[in-house]
Amino acid sequence: MPLPVEVLIIGAGNRGQIYSFFAKDFPERMKVVGVADCRQVARQNLQMKYSVADCNVFDDWRGAAARVKFADAVVIATPDRQHKEPAVAFAEKGYHILLEKPMAVTVDDCKEIVAACMKHNVILSVCHVLRYSPAVVKVKELLSQGVIGEVVHIQHLEPPQGAASRCLNCAVEQSCPYSAKKLYLEGVKNGHKGWPVSTICEGADVDIESVTKALCEGPYGRCVYECDNDVVTHQVVNMEFEGGVTAAFTMVAFTEKLCDRSMTIYGTKGELSSEGQHPVKVFDFLTQTKKEYPLDYSILQQTQLRGHGGADYYLMDSFIQAIAENNPSLIMTGPEETLASHLLVFDAERARRESRIIYCNRTE
Ligand SMILES: NC(=O)c1ccc[n+]([C@@H]2O[C@H](COP(=O)([O-])OP(=O)(O)OC[C@H]3O[C@@H](n4cnc5c(N)ncnc54)[C@H](O)[C@@H]3O)[C@@H](O)[C@H]2O)c1
Structure with missing residues (x-):
């Protein structure tokens, strides 16, 4: 083409x-x-x-x-x-x-x-x-090389007193960690116009005026404690695959870092870990040594x-x-x-809602 x-x-x-x-x-x-x-x-x-x-x-x-x-x-x-x-x-x-x-x-x-x-x-x-992401690509490459051997076979938030339904006219906003004013308005006042501030404005211009308007009128300015947003704030999914491999997935909304993922994979010969853009690390059980695999992100410039x-x-x-x-x-x-991964997620959601173990691909 x-x-x-x-x-x-x-x-x-x-x-x-x-x-x-x-x-x-x-x-x-x-x-x-x-x-x-x-x-x-x-x-x-x-x-x-x-x-x-x-x-x-x-x-x-x-x-x-x-x-x-x-x-x-x-x-x-x-x-x-x-x-x-x-x-x-x-x-x-x-x-x-x-x-x-x-x-x-x-x-x-x-x-x-x-x-x-x-x-x-x-x-x-x-x-x-x-x-x-280069980190995940590197993890897959290292796993396929067998560097760690086989993978082992074995809201309810209380609203603060005196809160208003919107952050911009809330008396207790200063003491609230989820203040939209702090998250978005302070951001743009400090010259930050990228994500997540840019996502809440209607037009192309991200400035104090457009952010203030979005917080006055749009969904992002609403009090977090009064919202009807029912998306889970934290979730742990435990999975067991054919052959006995187990995996635990944890999602948490309340973190210092935004959008960073970390993972650890335990094999029979070693342990592999990755966090954000940091080098992928492999610990070898036999030699008791740790090796780092740096990642090349230079294209991002x-x-x-x-x-x-x-x-x-x-x-x-x-x-x-x-x-x-x-x-x-x-x-x-x-x-x-x-x-396949979406079907797994639908089953995980059924398990959460129904508080039970779901056996995938079985009609129950
Ligand atoms: N891959 C990721 O990590 C990631 C991150 C954020 C969002 N998402 C997903 O991306 C999708 C878009 O999210 P977003 O944050 O860009 O949302 P957004 O609201 O900023 O953009 C969606 C756009 O679709 C337009 N739209 C709605 N109906 C339409 C129609 N009938 N015809 C044409 N346009 C229409 C809306 O006007 C809006 O501009 C969602 O499915 C979201 O879950 C993925």
């Missing part, structure tokens, strides 16, 4: 804009040729940045899907509940797809997306971004896609390269492995 790969952006919000940066940073590899978003400010912002022709700007993904195919690939970065329909529609039109995670919010919808992509023979990459510890860049790099070479093997988050 001739470069640059031509891409249509569906959903020009936070993630849609981030993936578009790849075209700014590497114009010889990717070009944004179309955009669809129901918010005028979002689609105009992208249209201006990438000089998109008026005829390729849509106020709904359906308008773009109704047209004869006019790009090589589509980035679907609409809200979770609006992934299935566009993914299936664009697969049917023969577009290669970069799909934000989760693929969809029901098992059947996830399966339908996979079936459509397989049937129409399009490349699908789901944005499990961290699988592309050339790009704005630095989110997820730089993995946003590597995800786009693989997707664009896979399309340019028509080589789906460059995708680490393709249809089948993504479906």
Whole structure:
């Protein structure tokens, strides 16, 4: 396929804009040729940045899907509940797809997306971004080299007194660790205009005025104790796989570091650990020595896609390269492995809600 790969952006919000940066940073590899978003400010912002022709700007993904195919690939970065329909529609039109995670919010919808992509023979990459981070790639490489042998076989928050329903007019905001004023307004006052401050403003401009407006009117300015947000704040999932391998996954909202992941894998010959962008460490039980494997993130100096510890860049790099070479093997988050991991997550959620052990693939 001739470069640059031509891409249509569906959903020009936070993630849609981030993936578009790849075209700014590497114009010889990717070009944004179309955009669809129901918010005028979002689609105009992208249209201006990438000089998109008026005829390729849509106020709904359906308008773009109704047209004869006019790009090589589509980035679907609409809200979770609006992934299935566009993914299936664009697969049917023969577009290669970069799909934000989760693929969809029901098992059947996830399966339908996979079936459509397989049937129409399009490349699908789901944005499990961290699988592309150099740390995770290095961990996989070291595991496959056997450096640690075999992997072993064996809200309820109380609101403070006197809190208001919005942080900007709350009398006890100063003593609250979840004050939106501190998290967002202080950030922009100190010159920080990137994530997460940038995500709450309606328009392209991130300044004190737009952040104040967002906190007065939007969902991010609401008192955390009074919100109807029922997403879990912490969760532990214990899993046992065929062959007796066990895994424990812990998610915590209340952390000093934002968005850093750490992992430890215990093998029969050693122990491997990784944290953020730090070198991957391997401790060898026999020699009682520790070796460090540094990671090369130098490419990030050339790009704005630095989110997820730089993995946003590597995800786009693989997707664009896979399309340019028509080589789906460059995708680490393709249809089948993504479906398997989503099915696991649906089962984990059932286990949490029903307070019981779930045996996957068994009808109970
Ligand atoms: N991979 C990751 O690590 C990661 C991180 C954050 C969010 N996400 C996921 O990415 C997706 C987008 O999240 P976001 O934070 O960018 O949200 P966002 O709200 O900033 O952007 C979504 C955009 O989709 C647009 N939209 C809604 N309906 C549409 C339609 N019918 N046609 C065209 N556009 C439409 C909205 O107007 C909005 O601009 C979500 O599924 C979210 O869960 C993934």
